[in-house]
Amino acid sequence: MVSIVAAQQGREEILDRLKRELYVCFECGKCSGSCVVFRVKDDMNPRLFVSSILEASSIDEILEDENVWSCAICYDCTERCDQGIDFTHTLFELKNLSTEIGKQPQAIKEELATLHATGRTSPINARALKKREALDLPEIQVPDLEAIQGLIDRVTSYGTSEKKVKEE
Amino acid sequence: MTKMALFLGCIIPTKVPKVEKAMRLIAPKLGLELVDFPFSCCPDPTGVKSANELLWLTLAARNLALVQNGDDPLPILALCNGCFETLKMAAIKLQDKQTLALVNDLLKPDGIEIKKLPEVYHVLDFLIKEVGIDKIKEQVVQSLDLRLSIHYGCHYTKPSNLLGTEKPDDPYFMHEILEVLGVEIQPYLEERLCCGAALRFVNNDLALEVLKEKLTSISAVKPDGVAIVCPTCFEAMDRGQKILSRKEESIQKTEFFFLEELLAKSMGFDL
Ligand code: SF4
Ligand code: SF4
Numbered sequence: 001m002v003s004i005v006a007a008q009q010g011r012e013e014i015l016d017r018l019k020r021e022l023y024v025c026f027e028c029g030k031c032s033g034s035c036v037v038f039r040v041k042d043d044m045n046p047r048l049f050v051s052s053i054l055e056a057s058s059i060d061e062i063l064e065d066e067n068v069w070s071c072a073i074c075y076d077c078t079e080r081c082d083q084g085i086d087f088t089h090t091l092f093e094l095k096n097l098s099t100e101i102g103k104q105p106q107a108i109k110e111e112l113a114t115l116h117a118t119g120r121t122s123p124i125n126a127r128a129l130k131k132r133e134a135l136d137l138p139e140i141q142v143p144d145l146e147a148i149q150g151l152i153d154r155v156t157s158y159g160t161s162e163k164k165v166k167e168e
Numbered sequence: 169m170t171k172m173a174l175f176l177g178c179i180i181p182t183k184v185p186k187v188e189k190a191m192r193l194i195a196p197k198l199g200l201e202l203v204d205f206p207f208s209c210c211p212d213p214t215g216v217k218s219a220n221e222l223l224w225l226t227l228a229a230r231n232l233a234l235v236q237n238g239d240d241p242l243p244i245l246a247l248c249n250g251c252f253e254t255l256k257m258a259a260i261k262l263q264d265k266q267t268l269a270l271v272n273d274l275l276k277p278d279g280i281e282i283k284k285l286p287e288v289y290h291v292l293d294f295l296i297k298e299v300g301i302d303k304i305k306e307q308v309v310q311s312l313d314l315r316l317s318i319h320y321g322c323h324y325t326k327p328s329n330l331l332g333t334e335k336p337d338d339p340y341f342m343h344e345i346l347e348v349l350g351v352e353i354q355p356y357l358e359e360r361l362c363c364g365a366a367l368r369f370v371n372n373d374l375a376l377e378v379l380k381e382k383l384t385s386i387s388a389v390k391p392d393g394v395a396i397v398c399p400t401c402f403e404a405m406d407r408g409q410k411i412l413s414r415k416e417e418s419i420q421k422t423e424f425f426f427l428e429e430l431l432a433k434s435m436g437f438d439l
Contacts (some may be wrong), residue, residue, distance in 0.1 A: 036362045040377040073214045074362035075326035095218040107369035111215045120209040122178035135189045140181050141206040155223045
C-alpha cells in the first residue's frame with residue numbers, strides 16, 4: 001500500500017515513486033476494459049494514462065490532463081490488475097496534488113467550503129428537520145463546529161508546513 | 169442486546185430519514201441497542217479524499233476516537249456504503265503505527281485519542297454475519313409481494329483487498345435477505361456496474377452517461393423497483409433517472425427501496 005500522505009513528499013519524489021509503482025504495468029489493458037468511464041469517454045483510458053505517467057517529466061505535466069478528475073472511483077481497474085497496481089489510488093494522489101495548486105473542480109472547492117462552514121458535506125436544513133419531526137426522530141447529534149474547524153485548519157496547514165520543510 | 173454506535177452519516181438523517189427511522193424500529197427486534205454520538209461527516213470517500221487524503225483520514229479518525237469507550241471501543245454500524253468504506257479503510261490504515269501517531273497528534277488539541285481501533289460494520293454484513301439469517305427470518309411477519317432488482321454499489325465491496333470482501337464479483341448478502349422477505353429477485357445484466365455518483369458534481373454530463381448504462385439495463389427487465397443499501401447511489405440514481413427518462417426512451421423511472429425499509433415493512437412496521 002502506498003503512502004497516504006502525498007503532501008509529505010516533494011513533487012519530484014512523488015513522481016519517482018509513482019513511476020516505481022506503475023513500472024510493473026505490462027499494458028494488458030484489463031483496467032481499461034473494466035473502466036466504466038472509458039466505456040462512455042474514449043480519452044479516459046487507464047492503460048494509456050499509466051503509460052503517460054511513466055513517460056512524464058513532471059507532476060505538473062500529468063496534471064494538465066483533465067482526466068485526472070474523470071474517475072468514477074469504482075475501483076474496478078484496481079480490482080482487475082494482475083500486477084497489483086492501484087490506479088484508483090494513483091488518481092487520488094494526482095487529485096490531491098491538483099488541489100494543492102488550486103486546479104480542483106469548482107464543486108470540490110465548494111464541498112470543502114461547506115465542510116468547513118458546517119462540519120458536514122450535506123448540511124442540516126429546515127426541510128430536513130421537518131421531515132425528521134414528521135417521523136418522530138431524535139435530534140441529530142452534531143460535533144462542536146469550532147473543534148471541527150480547528151482540526152480541518154490544523155490538517156490543511158500540516159501538509160503545507162511539512163512540504164515547506166522538505167523544499168527548503 | 170449488542171451495543172453499537174449508529175453511524176448515520178450526512179445524507180441519511182437529512183435527505184432520507186426514513187432509513188434511519190426503519191433502522192431504529194428494527195434494531196430491538198434484532199437484539200441491537202443503538203447508541204448515538206456527535207459524529208462529523210464520515211467524510212465522503214470520493215470528494216473529500218480526492219481533495220486531501222490526510223484530511224479525509226483525520227476526520228474519519230476523529231469519528232473512530234469518539235467511540236473509544238475506555239479501552240473497549242463500541243463497534244460501529246454504518247448504513248451507507250461511503251461511510252462504511254471511509255471508516256473501515258481509515259481503521260485499516262491506522263493499524264500502521266506511524267500513521268496512527270501522526271493522526272493522534274492532530275487530534276490531541278481536542279483532548280481525544282485513538283487507543284484501540286473499533287470494528288466497523290456495513291449494516292448488510294452485520295445482518296448476515298452477526299445477526300444471522302435465521303434470526304431475521306424469525307422476525308418476518310409479512311411476506312413482500314415485490315419483484316426487485318438489486319444494486320449493491322461499488323463502495324460496499326471494493327477495494328476488496330482492504331475491505332476484506334469475500335466475493336467482490338458476486339456479492340450475495342442482499343440476495344439472501346430479500347429471499348427471506350419473500351421478494352422475487354430480478355437479475356439484470358449490469359448488476360455490478362457503478363452508478364457514477366462520484367462524478368456528479370465534478371462532471372454531471374459524464375456522470376449521467378455512466379448512469380445511463382446502468383439504468384438502461386435495469387429498465388430492460390422492468391422490475392417493481394431496485395433494492396439498495398447506499399444513500400449516495402440512491403441520490404445519483406433517483407435524480408439521474410428523472411433527467412434521463414425524459415430524453416431516453418430506453419429508460420423508465422423505477423422505485424428505489426432501502427434494505428432497512430424493506431426489513432421494517434416485513435417486520436410489520438408501517439413507515
Ligand atoms: S490492468 Fe494493470 S498491468 Fe494491465 S494495463 Fe492496467 S495497470 Fe497495466
Ligand atoms: S476507478 Fe476510475 S479509472 Fe478505475 S475503472 Fe473505475 S472509473 Fe475507471
